[in-house]
Each structure stands twice: as structure tokens, then as C-alpha cells.
Amino acid sequence: MIARMTIAVLLATASITPPAISKEPHAQTTGFANDPFTRPMALEKAKEWLAPLPPEKVFGRSYLVGFKGLSVALIDTGSGLVLIDGALPQAAPAILENVRRLGFDPKSIKFILSTEPHFDHAGGLAALARDTGATVVASARGADGLRLGALARDDPQFGYGSRWPRVTRLRVMKDGEVLKLGRTAITAYATPGHTIGSMSWAWQACEGKTCKAIVFAASLNPVSAGGYRYTGPSSAAIVGGFAASYRRMDSLACDLLISAHPDNAGEGRYNDKLRPCRSYAERSRKLLAKRLASERGGTAE
Numbered sequence: 001m002i003a004r005m006t007i008a009v010l011l012a013t014a015s016i017t018p019p020a021i022s023k024e025p026h027a028q029t030t031g032f033a034n035d036p037f038t039r040p041m042a043l044e045k046a047k048e049w050l051a052p053l054p055p056e057k058v059f060g061r062s063y064l065v066g067f068k069g070l071s072v073a074l075i076d077t078g079s080g081l082v083l084i085d086g087a088l089p090q091a092a093p094a095i096l097e098n099v100r101r102l103g104f105d106p107k108s109i110k111f112i113l114s115t116e117p118h119f120d121h122a123g124g125l126a127a128l129a130r131d132t133g134a135t136v137v138a139s140a141r142g143a144d145g146l147r148l149g150a151l152a153r154d155d156p157q158f159g160y161g162s163r164w165p166r167v168t169r170l171r172v173m174k175d176g177e178v179l180k181l182g183r184t185a186i187t188a189y190a191t192p193g194h195t196i197g198s199m200s201w202a203w204q205a206c207e208g209k210t211c212k213a214i215v216f217a218a219s220l221n222p223v224s225a226g227g228y229r230y231t232g233p234s235s236a237a238i239v240g241g242f243a244a245s246y247r248r249m250d251s252l253a254c255d256l257l258i259s260a261h262p263d264n265a266g267e268g269r270y271n272d273k274l275r276p277c278r279s280y281a282e283r284s285r286k287l288l289a290k291r292l293a294s295e296r297g298g299t300a301e
């Protein structure tokens with residue numbers, strides 16, 4: 001209201017005959033902060049997570065279009081684009097700008113794959129889906145969380161109570177199911193633990209005759225709200241999920257690992273050293289063992 005009044009005053013004082021008033025009176029006041037889909041969240045953490053980086057080719061026609069502290073991947077399949085993860089709500093415009101900087105039209109994004117229903121990876125999905133027309137793809141439990149825009153009761157982070165813009169257009173994929181688009185086949189791999197619906201995504205990227213198996217891994221770290229107990233009886237599915245995810249990560253073809261939070265995969269934006277998915281699982285295995293020991297020893301928060 002104040003902004004509109006200010007504009008009216010400016011128009012009144014700028015010239016005797018004010019220019020024609022736009023038929024959209026809110027046009028000058030809508031934008032970033034007033035868009036409920038991109039309203040900023042977690043301002044302090046966002047400074048670190050959303051530190052900007054230029055878009056970068058990973059291998060073949062696979063790219064990174066995200067940030068220093070949050071990964072967002074882009075795959076050019078030859079018949080449309082696939083994006084993986086959406087970072088925070090306020091990150092959506094910068095992600096689309098990075099897509100454009102690579103020479104692609106964001107409207108060519110057909111699918112946006114989701115790793116987990118947490119605001120730092122799923123907060124931007126609603127805006128990205130709206131602005132591109134893409135369908136969001138997730139596991140069944142992931143899709144439940146994205147539709148709700150809130151944490152599930154069995155989520156170790158439930159106590160944080162975080163909420164983010166809801167996603168309406170969703171496609172559910174099962175463990176082992178393959179999404180085919182153009183020349184690319186992307187396999188969904190359930191990697192539960194961090195959330196029960198966590199999904200990792202694997203595909204092959206080629207340059208000439210050289211191909212690399214790329215894995216975009218969901219977070220696999222045992223992070224919880226205060227008071228949650230991984231040793232509690234209701235956490236059996238979560239702890240069992242971690243064990244299954246470690247076996248999965250150990251067995252996956254994985255030349256190049258992109259982790260939802262890059263710092264969980266080592267240095268830099270991705271890890272293409274020897275067996276990166278195995279070391280990713282090993283890191284989580286150690287963290288979970290430490291956490292379980294601290295709960296049993298009575299020192300956990």
C-alpha cells in the first residue's frame with residue numbers, strides 16, 4: 001500500500017499529465033519478495049548455501065547449475081532438459097538464470113527430480129515447476145512431503161517444523177524405475193535414512209566413446225531435531241534404511257558423485273576420485289555409528 005501511494009505521489013509530482021496507468025496496478029510492487037513461491041527462507045544459512053557459482057559442465061551433457069553449498073544438476077537429454085533438486089525457494093530465479101547462461105531455455109525442462117522433502121532441496125521446486133511447466137518426480141514418500149510442503153511425522157527433523165511451498169504436479173517413481181528422455185535413462189534408487197523417502201538418481205554421461213556413471217546422491221547424514229533418538233523403537237525403519245542405503249551406495253556403478261550438499265562428498269562441487277559413492281556411504285556409516293554410541297552413552301542432545 002505504501003509503495004502504491006509513493007508511486008501515486010511521484011506520478012503526481014513528476015509531470016502535469018501523468019503517463020497512462022498500467023492495467024496491472026501491482027506490477028511495480030510484485031516481484032521477488034512478494035512472490036509466495038520464492039519468499040526467502042533460512043536467511044543466515046542461505047548466505048552459505050546459496051553462495052553463487054557459475055554454471056559448470058560436469059561431463060558430456062551434464063551440468064551443475066546450483067550453488068556453493070547446494071547442488072542442482074541439469075541434464076540435456078537431446079529431447080528436453082532434466083533438473084535435479086530445487087534448493088531454497090529464493091534460489092529458483094538464480095537456478096533458471098544459470099540454465100540460460102548455458103544457452104538453454106528453462107521452458108525445455110521437462111522433469112525436476114527431487115532427492116528429499118526438506119526445504120533446502122525442495123523449497124524451490126514449486127517455483128521452478130511453475131516457471132518451466134516441468135513435472136516434479138519423487139519417491140512415493142518424497143511426493144507426500146512435497147504435496148504437503150512440510151515434514152513427515154517419522155522424519156528425524158520433524159521437531160524443526162519447517163514448511164515450504166507445496167508442489168502440485170508430481171510423478172511418483174519406484175526404486176529401480178527408469179525415466180527415459182531423449183538419449184538419457186535415469187534410474188531412481190531409494191536411499192532412505194536421512195528421510196524415509198530419500199531418492200538418489202543415476203545416469204550415464206558420454207563424451208565420444210567415453211562414458212561415466214554419474215550419481216546424484218540424496219543426503220545420507222543422520223541429522224535430527226533435538227530429542228530425536230535413532231536408538232528409539234520408532235526409528236527402526238530409519239536405521240534399517242541407512243543400512244540398505246549403504247549397501248546400495250557400495251554396489252552402484254559410480255564414477256562421479258554429486259552430493260545434494262557438495263561438502264558431504266569431499267572437496268569441490270563433485271567427486272570423481274576412486275569409488276566416490278563408497279566413501280560417501282562410509283562417511284555416513286561413521287557418523288551414524290557415532291550418533292548411536294552417543295545416544296547409548298547418554299550424551300546425545
Ligand SMILES: [Zn+2]
Pocket residue numbers: 116118194219
Ligand atoms: Zn535434509
